[in-house]
Amino acid sequence: MVDQTGRIGMPRGNLPPLELHVPEPRFRPGDPVDYSWLDIPGAGELPRFDEACEARETMPATLGMVRVLDDKHRAVGPWDPRLDPETLRRILRTMALTRAFDDRMYRGQRQGKTSFYMKCTGEEAVSVAHAYALAGDDMVFPSYRQQGILIARDYPLVEMVNQIYSNRADRLKGRQLPIMYSARDYGFFTISGNLATQFPQAVGWAMASAIKGDTRIATSFVGEGSSAEGDFHAAMTFAAVYNTPVILNVVNNQWAISSFSGFAGAERSTFAARAVGYGIAGLRVDGNDALAVYAATQWAANRARANKGPTLIEHFTYRAEGHSTSDDPSAYRSAHEREEWPLGDPVMRLARHLIALGEWDDERHAAMDRQVAEEVKAAAKAAEKNGVLGHGFHHPFHTMFEDVFEELPWNLREQAEQAIREREAKWPDARGPGTGEEGEGA
Numbered sequence: 327m328v329d330q331t332g333r334i335g336m337p338r339g340n341l342p343p344l345e346l347h348v349p350e351p352r353f354r355p356g357d358p359v360d361y362s363w364l365d366i367p368g369a370g371e372l373p374r375f376d377e378a379c380e381a382r383e384t385m386p387a388t389l390g391m392v393r394v395l396d397d398k399h400r401a402v403g404p405w406d407p408r409l410d411p412e413t414l415r416r417i418l419r420t421m422a423l424t425r426a427f428d429d430r431m432y433r434g435q436r437q438g439k440t441s442f443y444m445k446c447t448g449e450e451a452v453s454v455a456h457a458y459a460l461a462g463d464d465m466v467f468p469s470y471r472q473q474g475i476l477i478a479r480d481y482p483l484v485e486m487v488n489q490i491y492s493n494r495a496d497r498l499k500g501r502q503l504p505i506m507y508s509a510r511d512y513g514f515f516t517i518s519g520n521l522a523t524q525f526p527q528a529v530g531w532a533m534a535s536a537i538k539g540d541t542r543i544a545t546s547f548v549g550e551g552s553s554a555e556g557d558f559h560a561a562m563t564f565a566a567v568y569n570t571p572v573i574l575n576v577v578n579n580q581w582a583i584s585s586f587s588g589f590a591g592a593e594r595s596t597f598a599a600r601a602v603g604y605g606i607a608g609l610r611v612d613g614n615d616a617l618a619v620y621a622a623t624q625w626a627a628n629r630a631r632a633n634k635g636p637t638l639i640e641h642f643t644y645r646a647e648g649h650s651t652s653d654d655p656s657a658y659r660s661a662h663e664r665e666e667w668p669l670g671d672p673v674m675r676l677a678r679h680l681i682a683l684g685e686w687d688d689e690r691h692a693a694m695d696r697q698v699a700e701e702v703k704a705a706a707k708a709a710e711k712n713g714v715l716g717h718g719f720h721h722p723f724h725t726m727f728e729d730v731f732e733e734l735p736w737n738l739r740e741q742a743e744q745a746i747r748e749r750e751a752k753w754p755d756a757r758g759p760g761t762g763e764e765g766e767g768a
Contacts, residue, residue, distance in 0.1 A: 349586070351586040351659065354658070354659070355658065355659065358660075359663050361668045369395055369403060369612075370406075372386070373386075374405050375387065377628045377629045377632065378634050381608075384601070384609065385602050385608070388599040388610055389596060392621060392622050393405070394621060399681070401679065405617075409620065411680065413458070414683075415685070417454055418673065418676045418680065418686075419694055420458075421616070422673055422698050423698040424453070424477050427486070427702050428446060429702075430699075430702045430703065434714075435651045438714075439710070440715045441504060442505070442651055443490065443504060443651045445471075448579075448614070448643060448647070449577065449613065449646075450673060451613060451614055451619050451676070453473070453474030454475070454477070455616040455620040459627060460543075460627055461543075463542055464543050464627070465513050465535075465543075465544045466514050466544075466545055466546070467524035467525070470505055470517055471577065473486070476514055482705075484705040484709050486507060486705075487709035489506075491713065491714045493713035494720055494721055495712035496712075502516070502517075506518070521549075521552040521557075522552040522555035523557055524546050525562075528572055528574070529565045529570050531544045532571045532630075533564070536568075543573065543627060544571070544572045545572065546561075546572070546573070547577055548577070549582065550577065550578040550592065553590055553591070554591065562574070565604075565606060566604040569635040569636070570635070571635075572630060572636045573630060574636060574637070574638045576598070576641070577643065579613075580644050580663075581649070581659065583650070583653055584657070585658075586659075597640040598610035598638060598640035606635060607626070607634075607637040609625070609640070611642065613669075614675060616672055616675070623639070643672075647664075723746060723749055727741070
């Protein structure tokens with residue numbers, strides 16, 4: 327600092343010293359939890375905007391909240407998508423199946439069958455209801471907690487388990503971390519461990535779709551912590567400038583791996599409000615309300631297909647469990663947060679809505695839970711026949727040199743041949759680690 331006399335570093339006597347604000351969560355381990363400070367609008371209060379409206383007209387939706395299910399489990403207000411009971415039951419079952427899959431894979435990790443897993447408990451509506459509101463060929467650029475989209479699109483569960491176990495049937499040949507799926511035929515782009523890279527990728531894909539005169543749109547997800555990454559802002563800029571047909575989703579589940587949402591800017595405003603600064607449409611949604619998520623996604627998708635541009639959606643939800651199997655949330659947040667979360671559980675909220683309609687009951691719900699658990703169990707058992715992480719039945723060794731170049735260059739071909747010879751000398755019965763089926767060799 328230079329004062330009026332030109333001296334550096336001298337404080338001015340008539341000004342207070344500068345202070346740095348460091349965000350601090352309201353509750354720490356052992357603290358009682360009181361969410362009364364949250365301003366959660368009532369269901370049905372937010373008006374529904376015309377899908378062709380000017381982006382600036384959606385500003386109230388970035389500070390308010392799209393909600394459909396009220397405290398009596400009724401669908402109310404202008405955002406009610408008026409889905410038929412059969413569709414509601416399908417969404418409910420897919421959310422329950424996603425939760426059952428998570429539970430089984432979590433146990434598999436604890437049993438040493440895979441190295442890593444990430445659950446989406448409490449966030450199932452964000453991905454599942456979103457998927458049901460899209461066209462089946464719309465392109466998804468997911469983060470690592472959108473397994474519900476694959477399940478909603480009927481991707482085989484056994485293929486998901488094969489990837490998690492990195493076994494010989496893994497379509498990605500063990501080249502991705504567990505849960506980082508890639509399913510081109512299902513419109514599901516490869517999950518990346520690098521935060522927020524999928525946002526500009528989705529915008530670029532959507533730009534290409536528009537350039538080709540296609541009718542497919544793109545959608546992408548990041549967590550609220552990743553919204554602090556530069557890629558988030560690059561994507562927002564391109565989406566705004568080129569009026570890109572894309573839906574950009576921020577899943578605000580309150581916590582990154584150990585830091586709360588305030589470090590990403592939640593203390594200042596909502597994440598949906600960032601849309602205002604970029605001049606694009608924005609919606610803030612009750613992420614534990616499957617009907618609200620469906621309605622908001624449908625609105626944004628229709629807007630994109632009508633060439634009215636991108637939409638930023640903030641899904642206001644809560645990460646009910648750890649960030650991953652490598653995380654212990656009890657070390658940094660109160661254990662009471664989950665049970666006190668005011669927006670409830672997405673699976674039970676939709677179930678109670680169906681019960682209120684006379685289209686569901688506790689007996690059918692219990693039977694559904696048993697069915698989905700058995701479905702996941704069967705898929706896991708089938709995948710285990712192809713091997714689990716670290717216990718044989720992996721892809722043949724030579725595949726590590728494949729799929730990078732269209733034609734293997736001479737230097738890699740020599741390295742491959744040398745590596746295979748050395749493995750054959752070390753394991754002459756062709757059953758050593760990294761070989762394929764018995765007798766397959768290197």
